[in-house]
Structures are given as C-alpha cells and as structure tokens.
Amino acid sequence: MVPKKAKELYKQLAEENNLSETMVQNIVEFYYSTVKSNMVNLMHPRLDILGLGHFIVKTTTVDKGIVKTERQIAAQDESTFKGYHYKKVLEEKLVNLKRIEQRLLENKELKRKFKEKKNEGSVKSNMGEQESNS
Numbered sequence: 237m238v239p240k241k242a243k244e245l246y247k248q249l250a251e252e253n254n255l256s257e258t259m260v261q262n263i264v265e266f267y268y269s270t271v272k273s274n275m276v277n278l279m280h281p282r283l284d285i286l287g288l289g290h291f292i293v294k295t296t297t298v299d300k301g302i303v304k305t306e307r308q309i310a311a312q313d314e315s316t317f318k319g320y321h322y323k324k325v326l327e328e329k330l331v332n333l334k335r336i337e338q339r340l341l342e343n344k345e346l347k348r349k350f351k352e353k354k355n356e357g358s359v360k361s362n363m364g365e366q367e368s369n370s
Contacts, residue, residue: 278336281343294346298337305330 240248246264274280275291278298283291293370306327312323 278332281336281339293336293340295340297335298333298340302330302333302337305333 242264244262246257246260248254250260253260271283271285274283278293281293285291288341292299309323309326309330313319314323
C-alpha cells in the first residue's frame with residue numbers, strides 16, 4: 237500500500253462522492269479531532285476505529301497513572317502562575333483518570349454478571365440432563 241498525501245486523498249474522495257474538497261477536508265479533520273479528543277480525555281474504555289484498530293485502556297495503566305498524578309499534585313509548587321496552571325492541568329487529568337477507572341469497574345461488573353448468568357443457565361441445563369438420565 238502506497239501512502240497518499242492528504243491533499244490527494246481529499247481530491248479523490250471529493251470526486252468519488254461529488255463533494256467539494258474543503259467539505260471532505262472538514263469532515264475528515266472533524267472526525268479525527270473527535271477521535272483524538274476522546275483518546276486524550278479518556279472518554280471511553282475502548283475505542284474501535286475503522287481502519288486503525290482497537291484502542292483499549294488497561295486498568296493497571298490507569299491505576300499507576302492515578303498514583304503518579306496524585307503524587308505530582310502533592311509536590312507541585314503553586315507560588316507561580318506556571319506552577320498553579322500546571323497543578324490545574326494535573327487535577328483535570330486526575331478527574332479524567334478517576335472517571336475512566338469508574339467506567340472500567342462498571343464494565344468489569346457487567347462482564348461478571350453476564351458470565352454469572354451464562355454459567356447459571358449452563359449449570360441448570362447440565363443438572364436437568366443428569367436428572368433425566370438417572
């Protein structure tokens with residue numbers, strides 16, 4: 237596969253779909269800016285992006301990130317504007333990390349309940365077969 241420059245790609249897509257090049261460029265830029273925003277702000281525990289793959293947040297990475305960020309916030313000097321700004325950025329990052337941690341826990345609980353329900357049905361069907369055979 238030979239990589240294409242963005243301008244060539246926009247032109248090709250515009251011709252195929254009877255749109256202007258600027259419209260195609262705006263659509264593509266909006267899509268990838270939204271993807272980037274979702275990844276940076278940890279909006280979802282899993283992102284499936286067509287053509288790029290699956291991006292999954294790992295719980296161990298989130299846990300380590302929370303500990304590291306809390307340590308950085310505690311050590312941050314607020315006496316300067318730069319230090320105060322950096323502390324606010326770190327606090328926002330910590331909020332995002334805790335939010336994604338909560339979502340990961342919710343997903344884990346949903347999976348556990350699903351497996352429990354699935355296994356409960358298979359145990360009942362196995363017990364029914366055993367009782368009818370005896």
